[in-house]
Amino acid sequence: MTAETCHDQKGPLPSVLATGQRPSRLQRQGRYTRESMRHPGKMLPAIAAQVITAFTDPGDLVVDPMCGIGTTLVEAIHLGRDAAGVEYEPEFVHLTAGNLRHAHAQGATGTPQLMCGDARNIATICAPLRGKAALALTSPPYGSYTHGHVRSGRDNGGGSVIKRHHRYSADRGNLAHRPLPALLDGFGQILAGTAALLRPMGVIAVTVRPIRAKGELIDLPGQVIDTAARHGLVLTDRHAALLAGLRDGGLVSRASFFQMLETGRARDRGIPACITAHEDLLIFRKATDLTGADR
Template identity: 80%
Template structure:
């Protein structure tokens, strides 16, 4: 039977710094050889170094890690490479297939953790995985940012001076996908997902969410703050907040690895006189269940 950590033990295993150097290598190099080439089709992948850092810090070998919106399976792959067990859920069948291929690839490379995978609406995760209630050490996930993201581009430099072309930038054309909901509806659904996922946690388990601010029609939206409020309405209390770098560190300076479109939006905002910066980190939010905290008193 896995050891059930006390809250004090959990605190001792937390990070020593509030800024995590997870962007030392570009994302494509973090995935190269570790994930199938087809995985690049997903437009909003979690950085593997973020997933592995969180899993290593808050779980032990043999523990269970869950991602209710697993995409191409980054959380699950990093978990089984670290000798943890993993369970995931994904709405899009095409991404479920990519996750399954990545998990099989991980086992072929020597990963030893076990995994479970389900296709369906993450709002039902507590029902789908009812046999896992009270067993997970960690839930690690990220909300969708809308029905499409910037994805990949072919710039004018790549196509002989033509216009910029996007590819791999849509999550889904299925209107049932939560990514198609307006922001408030998305947050409400994400709250239900967090609440359901929390039912799968063991005592003193952790819910970790990676999220960054977004711009909607040029307006900067504090999505991390909205997620914190949403979590609180669903019985989860913010315990810690970290900056997981998407940039590298070289000689004491940040190496900006923002996407082409992030840089383009930043440049356009500055041209309008707005003091905009390109996002260089993910907010990593750690939550405990309010019931666990009350039990410590």
């Protein structure tokens, strides 16, 4: 059994999760529809599966307020959990629905619910689920563009680099189009609304990594922690979910073309940049659960 193998045995998460032993495309191959691969910013299935296994039992409800193409939902129903997701972009709702049908065709037993809407209103959209979720697992938007996919000169006969499937959203109403302070405010609203869906001692898990803007490294995990605190959530644990493989005591990079390109450009400007090798996995609980104020 490899470190990425999904097993339905609840238990504590290690400090470092070996979730990058296989590249993302291989984790998804055959488990997700081919058309959904074009989404430019996908959570690793191994991260979702390990978090769901650690914090829930079969039959529990798992929620993702910004479900993208449904990675959280797919891994949940494969593990016998029920799942509910909200997604703003109709195209991604369509892709999620396809992935959920595919999962059931492969024998997934959980029951999913999927809604198209603005997750800032999740407490209203998912009102019947209030107080029922054992876990919410999601990731904040990183902007209207992400790294996406690339065809390099090696792939197209020596021609120029062609970037594709890199636009997350063309809808100006999407939270991803907002500048970072407004984006974090919106994410705070989403966290607060999602917290209302949790059952007592339920968990919100957020995967997030630092980002660079105009060459400046931004501690997005730290800003998410501060944002969550302003909305009544307490950070109770922090893990590193590897985006790289472990081989013979060292890391095998899974860095994308664009990560390597931007890191090289930063180093050329004298900035000591490094390839991102992990996601921060932040675990939150409601302050009222920890203080007993609502009991």
